[in-house]
Amino acid sequence: MEKLEPMELVQKYTQLYHWAMDQFNNLPPSIEPTATGHIVEQIEMIKKIIADGYGYEANGSVYFDVVKYNDVYSKKNQPYGILSGRNLEEQLDTTRELENQEEKKNKVDFALWKKAPAEHIMRWQSPWGEGFPGWHIECSAMATKYLGKQFDIHGGGMDLQFPHHECEIAQSTVCNHEVPARYWMHNNMITINGRKMGKSYNNVIKLSELFSGNHPELTQAYAPMTVRFFILQSQYRGTLDFSNEALQAAEKALRRLMEAYEWLKAQSFVGEAKAKDEALDTQLNTWIAELTEFMDDDINTAKVVANIFEIIPVINSLKDKHITQDAVATSTWNHVQSQLVVFIESILGLKVEAGANLEQLKGVVELLIEIRKESKANKDFATSDKIRNQLMNMGIQLKDEKDGSMSYTFS
RNA sequence: GGUCCUGUGGCCGAGUGGCUAGGCAGAGCUCUGCAAAAGCUCCCACAGCGGUUCGAAUCCGCUCGGGACCUCCA
Known part of the structure; x- marks a missing residue:
């Protein structure tokens, strides 16, 4: 490991993360709270859970009583494991043996607060002695503080669904008497040449390597927008396979898209022309209207991109004068133009890559x-x-x- | 071992019962001094084997691949 102070390490990787998000043209969040900055809120939440009878102290640590929660909330149709489709009875038998299990009433119980061993660097005072928060409570405490007892959307990777998000639901529900998130959006994992990214496969690619092309698996550099576009071509709940062939295809497709888009954006359509080609006019309006429908359909960016590619040949035909402007009503051209600005730039977040000098x-x-x-x-x-x-x-x-x-x- | 997800044309990737997804690659044509770009056309796939159905990539079963998770990394 690197020889850095714990908070120095945090700073370093936070900055790296911000750099990467900026490369991808992701908008910065309005707040990025940290777990270490919310120890007080977490302790308060744990106190409430204990007071309600779902938390218990054992030897300086506090655990959540999953079995009790499941018994009570199953009757309300909210059993533990509702997100991942697991049922607790099966869990009780299959959980593997771990150390310090004897402190818990049941193997499935999870920690709300852990007593800090002597060698542990990060430690705080609490009603239960010196220790640190359990790994699930921070999200519940911060989400409650900034978003309220109930909020619309909770995101995260598929790998966090169980146990992390299940535990969040249980804690927050007990503490706030409301289900925390109304919708859960779990994005799936990325694979490389059909294999998951992992140290054991020796195929981990850092974003900086992806952008520079400096990696044995990569035959060239890939611009951040190429990677972004590549990801947008699939639906977020499915796995996505990275390969040079696939990324190169995305690079070419994106170039074609952006060239047509940039040209269209620079045009100004005036006049009262009625559509000579009514079928085309109707088709364009349909394609544009569908963009919104597809986003409403669980953020189906793949379909949005596909529809934009239906429109591109029409734009290029106008550009190359295969069709004339009066084929389509002026109002339709303006509508296509303004909607594509919204969808390509604001919703898909694509932009033209600017080079140096x-x-x-x-x-x-x-x-x-x-x-x-x-x-x-x-x-x-x-x-x-x-x-x-x-x-x-x-x-x-x-x-x-x-x-x-x-x-x-x-x- | 258990639970869940998944297997679509050369490559990537939408699509959940009947209707052309889309992109990239490839072929032909148009345009063009040549080329590229662009436009048009073509390339009709759903792991395998059974079953349900008038009809299945889409539902069910089995087999074979791939993946995630299985409580103190978050």
Whole structure:
């Protein structure tokens, strides 16, 4: 382990986490409470649980009486294990032997407060002596303080469903007399080439390695937005498999999406034109309306992305003049434009990746484009091809547009 | 060992009883000095074996893969 003070360690990984979230264009939360900052609230909660008869002290530690809770709350249709579909009778037989079990009334009971052994660094005073909180009570205490006795959505990884979230439900229900969360959103795990990420498989990839491409499993670097888009292409409750092939596919798809989107966003549609192609007009409105439906369907971002890809060929057809603007009503174009801004930027959280020294680089590319135009005008294709091919090798792709202009993309 | 989840075309990934998901790759065409990009078209899959049903990727059973969890990491 690293030789750092405990809170120094916390600081270090908190900063790393903030960096990663920022890379992914995640909005920062309005509050990020810490367990160590809420010892008092946790102790108060434990006191209430004891007072209500669901907690008991044993040798300086406090445990939650799961069997009693299950007996009482099963009658209210809220048995212990309701989230993960487990029943307590099976648990009682299969739980493996662990140390200090003899302090508990039942093996399934979990700790609310633990007596600190002499060597334990983190320790606080409590009515039960020096110790530290059990591992589930912090979430219940902080959620109650900042979100109230009952709140709408509780998130977390699938791996936390049992026992962590089950214990939270039990504690909070006893303490607050209300079920804490109305909805639970458990996101599933990510696998690498079909295998879970784990030290034993030697396939752990850090985000910094993913973004730099500096890892044996990776054939190239992947931009944060590529990874974000890749994740959005699946529904969050399913497992997601990382592979170079899959990430490269996502990278290309995202580029196509963002190019069409950026073009559309820059257009201004005016006039009172009625749709010449009513079928297309209706279809566009349907696709846009469905975006909201799909988000309402348990955040089905995969379907949202699929619908956006239905719209992209229409945008590109307008761009390349395969269709004319009056094929669709002006109001529809404006609706598509404004809704895509909302869904792509605000809801999916996608943004154009900005490179360093972009302005200078753009200037250079503009200059080369000018030279290339001149050489093309002189039928000097050797020079024009040289410019295009050399730029391509550097990852800058030139495209001849229909109207004679040239555009470019960085990859 | 137990509980739960899962197995979709070359790759990723939606979809829970009948209707084209979508992306990437691949093939053809259009456009184009060439190329790329873009547009159009094609590629009709649901682990295997039984069963239910007029009809199943979707429901049930079994088999074989993959995964998560099984109380003091949170």
